[in-house]
Amino acid sequence: AQSVTQLGSHVSVSEGALVLLRCNYSSSVPPYLFWYVQYPNQGLQLLLKYTSAATLVKGINGFEAEFKKSETSFHLTKPSAHMSDAAEYFCAVTPYNQGGKLIFGQGTELSVKP
Amino acid sequence: DTEVTQTPKHLVMGMTNKKSLKCEQHMGHRAMYWYKQKAKKPPELMFVYSYEKLSINESVPSRFSPECPNSSLLNLHLHALQPEDSALYLCASSQEQGSSYGYTFGSGTRLTVV
Numbered sequence: 001a002q003s004v005t006q007l008g009s010h011v012s013v014s015e016g017a018l019v020l021l022r023c024n025y026s027s028s029v030p031p032y033l034f035w036y037v038q039y040p041n042q043g044l045q046l047l048l049k050y051t052s053a054a055t056l057v058k059g060i061n062g063f064e065a066e067f068k069k070s071e072t073s074f075h076l077t078k079p080s081a082h083m084s085d086a087a088e089y090f091c092a093v094t095p096y097n098q099g100g101k102l103i104f105g106q107g108t109e110l111s112v113k114p
Numbered sequence: 115d116t117e118v119t120q121t122p123k124h125l126v127m128g129m130t131n132k133k134s135l136k137c138e139q140h141m142g143h144r145a146m147y148w149y150k151q152k153a154k155k156p157p158e159l160m161f162v163y164s165y166e167k168l169s170i171n172e173s174v175p176s177r178f179s180p181e182c183p184n185s186s187l188l189n190l191h192l193h194a195l196q197p198e199d200s201a202l203y204l205c206a207s208s209q210e211q212g213s214s215y216g217y218t219f220g221s222g223t224r225l226t227v228v
Contacts, residue, residue, distance in 0.1 A: 032214045032216075034216050036219075041224070042221050042222070043118075043120075043204055043219040043220050043221040043222050044157070044204070044206075044217075044219040045219070046216045046217070046218070049214070049215070049216045051214040090156055090157075094212055094214070096212075099162070099169065099170055099211065099212065100145065100162065100164075100169075100170075100208075100210075100211035100212025101159055101162070101170065101212075102147075102159070102206075102217055103159075104156035104157055105156065106155075106156055107154075107155075107156050
């Protein structure tokens with residue numbers, strides 16, 4: 001079955017530093033890929049999505065992700081972290097053959113130090 | 115309107131109570147979803163409705179009963195719940211089931227079963 005692996009359950013960066021959150025998927029056929037952010041006590045907000053158009057995807061709040069088929073990866077980056085970026089980040093996949101389910105990785109909690 | 119609205123935001127219920135969670139969207143989306151999220155965990159799919167018909171039931175116990183009265187409204191009826199059912203219940207919608215556009219999530223209902 002299709003799965004998503006997020007490396008690192010917790011990432012801590014300093015304000016202004018590069019943010020890199022890692023996501024790998026398992027599939028021979030590239031699925032639809034998404035990054036969602038969840039702030040405390042809130043729902044999930046879509047940051048960006050890959051749907052086979054461009055491999056470098058730009059999202060909201062300065063985030064972007066690069067789809068690399070050879071590495072089955074879809075890592076999320078932001079050049080300069082802001083305190084307001086502190087949240088839980090989920091990588092998710094919609095496999096072609098599972099009835100449209102959105103399957104989430106385990107999540108990465110991002111902390112930003114002043 | 116680009117939102118999914120969930121009510122109530124918080125709910126405390128006893129194990130013998132009957133209550134309902136409500137979800138509404140006016141984006142013309144034809145697929146709607148219920149997810150359950152425990153603390154520090156990713157959301158887990160419970161039900162999928164497509165064009166007002168139940169499409170996926172992820173082997174959810176019968177004490178959870180979904181209902182889709184029309185294309186804009188999704189309910190989750192709760193009866194005889196257990197304390198372990200305490201969680202954040204998230205509703206989501208998408209243009210179609212398995213859409214490449216991603217899901218729009220509501221802010222959730224925080225349920226506590228006592």
